[in-house]
Amino acid sequence: xxxxxxxxxxxxxxxxxxxxxxxxxxxxxxxxxxxxxxxxxxxxxxxxxxxxxxxxxxxxxxxxxxxxxxxxxxxxxxxxxxxxxxxxxxxxxxxxxxxxxxxxxxxxxxxxxxxxxxxxxxxxxxxxxxxxxxxxxxxxxxxxxxxxxxxxxxxxxxxxxxxxxxxxxxxxxxxxxxxxxxxxxxxxxxxxxxxxxxxxxxxxxxx
Amino acid sequence: xxxxxxxxxxxxxxxxxxxxxxxxxxxxxxxxxxxxxxxxxxxxxxxxxxxxxxxxxxxxxxxxxxxxxxxxxxxxxxxxxxxxxxxxxxxxxxxxxxxxxxxxx
Numbered sequence: 001x002x003x004x005x006x007x008x009x010x011x012x013x014x015x016x017x018x019x020x021x022x023x024x025x026x027x028x029x030x031x032x033x034x035x036x037x038x039x040x041x042x043x044x045x046x047x048x049x050x051x052x053x054x055x056x057x058x059x060x061x062x063x064x065x066x067x068x069x070x071x072x073x074x075x076x077x078x079x080x081x082x083x084x085x086x087x088x089x090x091x092x093x094x095x096x097x098x099x100x101x102x103x104x105x106x107x108x109x110x111x112x113x114x115x116x117x118x119x120x121x122x123x124x125x126x127x128x129x130x131x132x133x134x135x136x137x138x139x140x141x142x143x144x145x146x147x148x149x150x151x152x153x154x155x156x157x158x159x160x161x162x163x164x165x166x167x168x169x170x171x172x173x174x175x176x177x178x179x180x181x182x183x184x185x186x187x188x189x190x191x192x193x194x195x196x197x198x199x200x201x202x203x204x205x206x207x
Numbered sequence: 208x209x210x211x212x213x214x215x216x217x218x219x220x221x222x223x224x225x226x227x228x229x230x231x232x233x234x235x236x237x238x239x240x241x242x243x244x245x246x247x248x249x250x251x252x253x254x255x256x257x258x259x260x261x262x263x264x265x266x267x268x269x270x271x272x273x274x275x276x277x278x279x280x281x282x283x284x285x286x287x288x289x290x291x292x293x294x295x296x297x298x299x300x301x302x303x304x305x306x307x308x309x310x311x312x
Contacts, residue, residue, distance in 0.1 A: 020278055028281040032288025039292030043299035069240045073233060076263075080229035083271050087222050177273075184272045188264050195260040199243040200253055 027178045031185045038189050041141040042196055048134035062125055063198050064118070071114035072194045075149075078107035079187040082156075082180045089163075092170040098163050101176075104183070105156035108149055115146050138197070145193060148186045155179045219276055228270045235259050235266075 016022055081104035088096035129139045159176060162168035239259050242252050269275040274282050
């Protein structure tokens with residue numbers, strides 16, 4: 001009887017006035033605030049790129065667009081891996097979940113490796129964090145995105161490890177869904193950064 | 208998983224739909240890169256790149272993040288943050304066009 005009472009109390013404790021998961025609501029609130037965070041960073045980059053001393057401080061040729069395009073493709077495909085992992089665990093397919101979540105973590109790691117390589121090239125070309133406000137804005141924006149990807153990869157690996165030890169099953173698919181939301185957000189931020197930083201020909205915008 | 212969660216997930220796309228969305232995202236990215244390499248005039252290239260980026264953004268948010276299928280509360284929270292962020296972009300573009308001197312050395 002005491003157990004039943006405890007279970008009922010637990011059910012009530014999880015009920016919310018909106019009928020929604022508190023954790024999911026918190027994740028969406030976080031993502032809404034993250035829009036502001038990255039919005040400010042991208043805006044600062046755009047201001048300094050186009051206006052600092054009246055001209056861009058680096059040659060667009062420094063950007064290796066084919067290389068970054070591959071990184072972008074890998075990150076996009078990691079989002080696909082994430083939804084397939086979620087779909088698998090919701091179906092109770094633990095093996096499929098482990099394969100897709102590990103694939104997603106590996107793709108995130110490949111993207112991070114590419115970003116580290118790119119930073120190394122830029123620094124060797126004389127584009128350092130303290131070179132100018134423009135270079136600072138570039139490194140802060142892409143660096144914070146990289147930190148978000150790193151945190152995401154760590155969470156994905158944690159999910160994989162918990163699944164391997166039997167601590168994560170279809171009963172906990174809501175946890176996977178919330179971490180998936182975070183991962184997809186990191187992806188959409190890069191979708192915007194990729195276009196704003198690498199693809200848009202600013203010289204022609206001002207022409 | 209609770210009954211509410213089951214109901215929440217009932218309308219989610221299946222794996223084949225996710226793969227189709229993934230292929231569309233890859234194709235859009237390929238088109239973006241092709242535009243940036245081709246000798247497309249800026250008046251055409253910039254709007255085309257922005258439109259493709261918005262489409263990719265919406266595909267991920269609406270399908271992969273399930274905003275199309277989930278409660279309207281999640282949508283409102285996200286759209287509020289996104290709306291204020293876009294307002295920051297708008298203010299920035301205004302600064303770039305009309306008050307560039309503020310960032311001169």
